[in-house]
Amino acid sequence: MSTRTVPLNLMNLDGVRRSLERRYALIDTGQHDSKVIVVVNGKGGVGKSSLSSALGVALSKLGKDTLLAELDEQGNNCEDLGISNSALNDRGAAQVAAILEGKPLTPTGEARPHLHVVPGGELLEEVVAELYCQRRAAKRIDDPDDRDLWMGIYAAAIDGVRDDYDVIILDVAPGSDVLQLAALVAADYVLIPSKSDPSSRKGLRAVAKRFAAAREINDVLQLLGVVLFATNSSATKVQDKIREHLEADLNGAAPLFEQTIRHVEAAAVEARLRGKVPQELRASKELSPPLLKSMKALAGDYQSLTVEVLQEMTARLEQAQAGEDA
Numbered sequence: 001m002s003t004r005t006v007p008l009n010l011m012n013l014d015g016v017r018r019s020l021e022r023r024y025a026l027i028d029t030g031q032h033d034s035k036v037i038v039v040v041n042g043k044g045g046v047g048k049s050s051l052s053s054a055l056g057v058a059l060s061k062l063g064k065d066t067l068l069a070e071l072d073e074q075g076n077n078c079e080d081l082g083i084s085n086s087a088l089n090d091r092g093a094a095q096v097a098a099i100l101e102g103k104p105l106t107p108t109g110e111a112r113p114h115l116h117v118v119p120g121g122e123l124l125e126e127v128v129a130e131l132y133c134q135r136r137a138a139k140r141i142d143d144p145d146d147r148d149l150w151m152g153i154y155a156a157a158i159d160g161v162r163d164d165y166d167v168i169i170l171d172v173a174p175g176s177d178v179l180q181l182a183a184l185v186a187a188d189y190v191l192i193p194s195k196s197d198p199s200s201r202k203g204l205r206a207v208a209k210r211f212a213a214a215r216e217i218n219d220v221l222q223l224l225g226v227v228l229f230a231t232n233s234s235a236t237k238v239q240d241k242i243r244e245h246l247e248a249d250l251n252g253a254a255p256l257f258e259q260t261i262r263h264v265e266a267a268a269v270e271a272r273l274r275g276k277v278p279q280e281l282r283a284s285k286e287l288s289p290p291l292l293k294s295m296k297a298l299a300g301d302y303q304s305l306t307v308e309v310l311q312e313m314t315a316r317l318e319q320a321q322a323g324e325d326a
């Protein structure tokens, strides 16, 4: 039996090959525009979706054309943006069409001015199944380039819309390593929200491993930084200890954002319930005074973090350009 034999129902990866070749050619000629941020942690409930939505809205408010895609069956971005029960929520259908049928990835619409969305949802189960099958089939392929091709599926899917946006955010499910790998290969920057507890740190170490695997075929991928999420201590000593742990988890390469996101559960729950991100509720007259106070503070955290993220992206870009000029 040929080592290349794969089940007939698997998607043909010729388009993926062409798209990766295009990506490499742009990188080689210095024309690749770094703009895709993957928000990832191997653990659920660490703030990936809250952060992705808040960052997406903040960037769009700054006039940046932003695409927010949720690679997760949870569909929490739709809740955070208040579009769960609207025509924008396709439960993952646009991703299914792009990944399984090779159609161009088409955002379902604008959730806010300048913020387009590609929702997640239960239909993504099929995408995840395909990725697992592709990976299993790839194990029998001898040529390393062909063997890794399946990981380029998401890069190929977003290729057609890349030029339409200033920033693309991929909010990725914690449970599926194939989805995370495919997202990391499509991305330029990795943003990791993490709580300080041991299981979040375990999730972080899992991401560090996948980051290394993805870099084998996507060497522009950079760790943008770790965001400490839902911290309930502002004590410098505690924060320093957490930083130390994170740096150990990531083998020293752990740029930690100065700005943390505070633990204010009532405000976070209220925002998701109302389908607005905290920044959109910071002056809401419908909130009780204590809730308004914590909403305002949370909104401030996200605003400052957004500025820091943008500064970090600019710094990385300048470093890369300086490297090219040297």
Ligand SMILES: Nc1ncnc2c1ncn2[C@@H]1O[C@H](COP(=O)(O)OP(=O)(O)O)[C@@H](O)[C@H]1O
Pocket: 043, 044, 045, 046, 047, 048, 049, 050, 051, 076, 230, 261, 262, 263, 264, 265, 266, 268, 269, 272, 298
């Ligand atoms: N700043 C915060 N403080 C406390 N709880 C929060 C905060 N932000 C979000 N949460 C809560 O944490 C839970 C997980 O958040 P989510 O963003 O969905 O995480 P993930 O996408 O990593 O699974 C949600 O129930 C949300 O209400």
Ligand SMILES: [Mg+2]
Pocket: 048, 049, 050, 072, 074, 076
């Ligand atoms: Mg989520």
